[in-house]
Amino acid sequence: MQENYLPNRREQFLWWLSTAETALVKDAVVDRNRHSIVGMLVLGTWSFATLAWAYFFSTVVSAWWMALVLGIFMGGLILFIDRALIKGVQKSKSNGWKPLVFRLFLALAIGLFMAQPALLFLFEKEVKVQASIDNEKRKKIKNTELVKTHQNEKEQLLNQKKIATATLNQYYVEMVNTRNQFIAETDGTGGSKKIGLKDIALAKKAAADKAAIDYQTILEKQTPTIQYADSAIQLINNDIAKEQASFNQLLNNGFITQIEALDHLIQQNKAVAFRYYLLVVLLLLIEIMPLLAKYLLPSGTYEINAELVEAEEIKLIKKTYS
Incomplete structure (x- = not known):
């Protein structure tokens, strides 16, 4: 024992x-x-947690310094938790395993969460491609929902336009037919086969004139209906396009979007899934190693001396207040 050792x-x-x-x-x-x-292991866990949290916050906030500050803050919390749990490990007592069990659950939660930003960093290009594909799917789904929302109103307008157009076409066909019959009667190519404006031709002319007047009347009546339907349909289409454009602006490559893309990659790609779970295991080991080392390393004179000093302090306090 070197009592005069200066660290x-x-x-x-x-x-x-x-x-x-x-x-x-x-x-x-x-x-x-x-x-x-044990201190070096704690330092490694602290450093890794700080870097991992800083990268996570860099996907959430735009200012790099804010991400760094938040990363340092969260890394500090992990450090304090590690030190508290390590301090609670007392292998000589029956409950010395409790901090290790708690740290296992904590490491599992932290490891599973921190594996995500780590994988986002490793597979950045692939995740961005998948996120782009997912966003396009979201656009199509949104457009389908918008179209479905306005479908009934649009169908009513289209039906009104269809009826008005059909009525208008019916009168137009009648006008054209009566006019052709009159022309055919006057030039001898149809009807009575007599050239000239005879009684039959005059009657057909009157029918053609009446059909033209009727068509003009129905045209004036149905045109506003058709124009209104066209205008209303155009307004609906404009509203759909406007809402779609607003939705498209909300789409981004933020953390949640990238996480969803990563989940899709894991589901679709076995190579990515293997590396994901492998990285989770590695992160769990990194998170638990300080406490595990403290628990597995053999007890030495320090622990015995610490217990004796603590016992002496307790005796002294009891003697003082007795």
Whole structure:
């Protein structure tokens, strides 16, 4: 035992990360290295969490400095949680496994979440292509919904236009037929086969004139109906186009859109799915390694000394207030 050992700042920082008491661990020769190892693992988890959260926030906010600040903040929370759980590991007690179980669940939640932005970074091009395809599908679905919403109104207008047009065509055909019959009668190519304006030709002329007047009357009556239907249909089409354009502007390549695209890639591509679950496992190992190392590394003189010091402090406090 080297009672006069003076640790450097690096060692002190690593021991702080591992939650070791500097005054006790500096005299425990073997445990110095053990706690330095745990401290380095905590440092690695802290750094990874900070980078991962910073990248996640970079997909949400536009300012890079804000993403960095938020990433540092969330990384700090992970650090505090790690230190609290590591401090709670006491293998000599029966409940020493509880922090490890809790950390496993926490690591699973964090690992599953942080695997997503990591994969978005690794498969950025593929995800953007899939997101573009998904957005086009969303546009088609939205257009179908808009058309369906205005379908009844549009069908009524089209039906009104159809009836008015059919009536107009009927009178037009009648006008053309009576005019052709009159012409055929006067030039001898049809009817009585007599050239000239005879009684039959005069009667057919009167019928043609009446048909022309009737057509003009119905034309004046049905034209407003047709024009109104055309105008109303055009307004509906403009509304659909306007709503579609507004919807298209809402589409983006934000985090949720990319996550949905990633899910579609995982479902459609086995290679991506394999790497996704492999990365989840790796992230889980990164998240749990500090606590796992603390739990698996053998107990040394530091823990025994810490328990004895704590027991002496308890005795002293009881003696003081007794």
